Amino acid sequence: MTLPSAKVVPLIPPTRGRTAGKGLTPLAERAYREVKQMVLDNRVHGGEYLLEEELAKAVGMSRTPLREALVQLQNDGLIDIVPRRGIRIVPLTVEDIREVHDLMQWLESQAAYALATRPDRAERVKALRQIVAQMRRLLVAGDITGWAKANDRFHMELVASAGNGRLERICENLLDQSQRVRMFTLRMRKPPTRTNEAHTGMLRAIEEGDGEKAVAIQIANKKAWLAELEEIIERLQLRYL
Amino acid sequence: MTLPSAKVVPLIPPTRGRTAGKGLTPLAERAYREVKQMVLDNRVHGGEYLLEEELAKAVGMSRTPLREALVQLQNDGLIDIVPRRGIRIVPLTVEDIREVHDLMQWLESQAAYALATRPDRAERVKALRQIVAQMRRLLVAGDITGWAKANDRFHMELVASAGNGRLERICENLLDQSQRVRMFTLRMRKPPTRTNEAHTGMLRAIEEGDGEKAVAIQIANKKAWLAELEEIIERLQLRYL
């Protein structure tokens, strides 16, 4: 493959800084956001198929920008483009949830450990504490969906403290991939007071500069979280969600 | 956004198992592979622009499948699609290399640690040792490019030992993202005997079940690797590559 000489143009900020739907055309971006929201809101279910033409009609555009959005969504691991059959919502098995859980635990523990060793960690800890306070209020108010969203913000804020853009994008995507299952099972779980306490304890350890303790608390909480989810999924008797 | 009822079809293996260019149409897949190879082979450079029509002509297809391939490549972090300007090869700064390095170090250390605790690790250690032996032979033969490829296989094999598909894809992509810089600076580095020794030592520690020692060796080698690269880039006086 031979090319004419590539043109060099002044360096401009990359579009990749944006976390999702990055570098897509205007219609493709809208399609990306709308289809993604439909998936994350559990309006469709794992294993189900959608047809391109029907999706295009639903989002009010031709198939060309929609297809570009679908390539992005497939890359995010939310859908599969099945040749000549349609768009399949990626079914999530308990193994998938374990994979995502393991990765998040590994990456978050690195972020927590790194934060515990930073001299200027007080600001970050303060911001994280504010999120936990909000989580407590939402739990008391009975707003479990709001609590889950705040919990996601906590995790993303913790990860952001590592100052690594690629890490942030990876974690945000992992949260997206597991969102359908986490939301589907949310009301079947015990009230997440254990998570609130674990976050509080982890932040105290970070504040004290005790990275190993912070990591130990994080790992224990995440293990308990996964065990409860596995129990729920076993009780549901579903191979995938 | 409202949809007709989604069709449910028998569960078939997802296309996402494939590591790259997954779920793309035949022409899009070919475009993906060819353009990616062009980028990874340093036939274009960071900051340079390419035009869609010229690329389409070069790969011998219309813009439609090419554009789908470009969405995938952008998601891989290899190019940026700049609206109404063209495709830009993502410029890599030393900060980018640090990010990738940090992430790989975190993820690989998890994999190494996990492997060191597995009772059935002998088989994996054996496979990894074979790769290191090949790396030694290639170094003696003066084939530094072959050595670098074998080194990548070592890292991917180590990561694969964790049995986490998402981890593998993430790491493969991180290796891709840093490839242009690593290959560009390859011959400016000292002969990588330190890396060969580090791999050997790490495998011995894993074999002995000493995860912490394995991780310590891995971290030390990666730190030295990065320091040498930073020195080279500073000597080159380039803001990005």
Place this chain on the structure above:
DNA sequence: GCATAAATTAATCTATACATTAAAATATAC
């Protein structure tokens, strides 16, 4: 009634025409 071949259908895949946009070039005023 069953197996296989042939025809039909459904849906994507790809090419390309046309619309749109933003940069570049040119014209104009001072």
Place this chain on the structure above:
DNA sequence: GTATATTTTAATGTATAGATTAATTTATGC
């Protein structure tokens, strides 16, 4: 000569027509 307005150009963004493919349905032979 410079600043601003206007026009032109280059390249993408989007819609859709037609090609292609694979699944489904129907026809045929035994």
